[in-house]
Amino acid sequence: MKDVVSRCPIEETMRVLSGRWPTLLLYYLKDGTKRFSDLRRDxxxxxxxxxxxELxxxxxxxxxxRTAHAGYPLRVDYxxxxxxxxxxxxxxxxxxxxxVTEDDRAGRVGSAAEARLVKAA
Amino acid sequence: MKDVVSRCPIEETMRVLSGRWPTLLLYYLKDGTKRFSDLRRDxxxxxxxxxxxELxxxxxxxxxxRTAHAGYPLRVDYxxxxxxxxxxxxxxxxxxxxxVTEDDRAGRVGSAAEARLVKAA
DNA sequence: ACCTGGTTACAGAATAGTGCGTAATTTACA
DNA sequence: TGTAAATTACGCACTATTCTGTAACCAGGT
Incomplete structure (x- = not known):
């Protein structure tokens, strides 16, 4: 993924969220502050x-x-x-x-266009 | 990204959507059927x-x-x-x-926790 | 010496791009 | 009439680039 300047917001968002970790970190951070070591445990x-x-x-x-606290055994909050x-x-x-879509994705139900036709009939 | 079995639906979803192209292809396909060459042009x-x-x-x-039509000049619809x-x-x-969040993300406004405190005050 | 958070150096794996080949039919041109 | 070229959606081999992991090392404070 080259550093191409794209004005497409979807592309920009995915540049940040792509990969295995970003969304998971968001998930673990959603209910509060965590330390580096907490996230490793998570x-x-x-x-x-x-x-x-990633952080x-x-x-x-x-x-x-990111908040770094001075002193002690060192501490950083996220x-x-x-x-x-x-x-x-x-x-x-x-x-x-x-x-929600688990069955549909696995069970090859056909295209959405097809579904529209069926509904229209 | 190894092929680890994770029962986390977020992780599963991101395994499919991660990268530069998947979301863009979805975007281009959202208003109808496209051929391979159409998507290349897009x-x-x-x-x-x-x-x-990716397809x-x-x-x-x-x-x-994917719908492949028999015969040549060869044709495939997506x-x-x-x-x-x-x-x-x-x-x-x-x-x-x-x-929507462009300014906030750039303008380092502080954490959400901080914002909550401000609101509470 | 030990802890936590982080960085660097190197290696190996995964991913992306280039260019060539292929199929059957149509068109292009001498 | 012969033939050369274009078309379309790939597959394959090779290379370039990027990502990820391991391990070692560093910082400041007890």
Whole structure:
């Protein structure tokens, strides 16, 4: 994915949300502040390095906020920004779509155009 | 992205929609049947190989339907299935989100938690 | 020395692009 | 009449690019 300037908002959004982790991190962050180590526990299959990179990407996109606290054994908090919170229901909707359409997607029901014809008849 | 079996519907959905092309193809297919060459014209930056692969992925996911007509000059039509059509408004919503939150994301307004506090005060 | 959050270096895997080949029919031209 | 070229939707091999993981290392504070 080259860094092409596209004025298409869908493309821009997907540039941020694409991949395995972004939506999952949003999901885990939706009910409050989490620390780096919390997020690792939430999803143990993400590597240390990738988690840091993904979080930074989301931070730069203005979706999560990073807060570093001075002192102790070091502590960094992550939480959603207002735009990030607004994104949560949209992502949930995608998950719902997956479940609701499960049978149709598997059961090869035919095209939507076909369905329209059937309804019209 | 390994082929890990995850029962998380969000993860499953993103496995299909991730990347630069899937959402764009959905976008171009939303108002009717298109041929392979139409889709190439709609997005001239996708290579023929990748377009074929992406379309096949979407077909296997039950989102688009492929219809090959016999005979030469060879002709193949693509259109959305019913689940695919249902997906369209969700993707549009993501695009809208990008535009609506543009200022907030850029203008570093602070976290959502902060916003809640402000409202509460 | 140990903890947490993060970075760097390198390796291997996954993904994307280029160019060539193919099919049967039509059109283009000498 | 012969033949060369274009058309359409790919598949295949090869290369380029990007992504992801492992492991090591660093910072500041107890």
């Amino acid at each position: 999803n143990p299959t993400v590597s240390h390095r990738i988690l840091a990179l 930074r990407k989301l931070e730069e996109a203005g979706i999560v906020r 939480d959603l920004t207002a735009p990030g919170l607004k994104l949560v229901p949209l992502i949930d909707a995608l998950g719902d779509w997956w479940e | 997005n001239p930056t996708v290579s023929h190989r990748i377009l074929a692969l 096949r992925k979407l077909e296997e996911a039950g989102i688009v339907r 259109d959305l299935t019913a689940p695919g059509l249902k997906l369209v408004p969700l993707i549009d919503a993501l695009g809208d989100w990008w535009e």
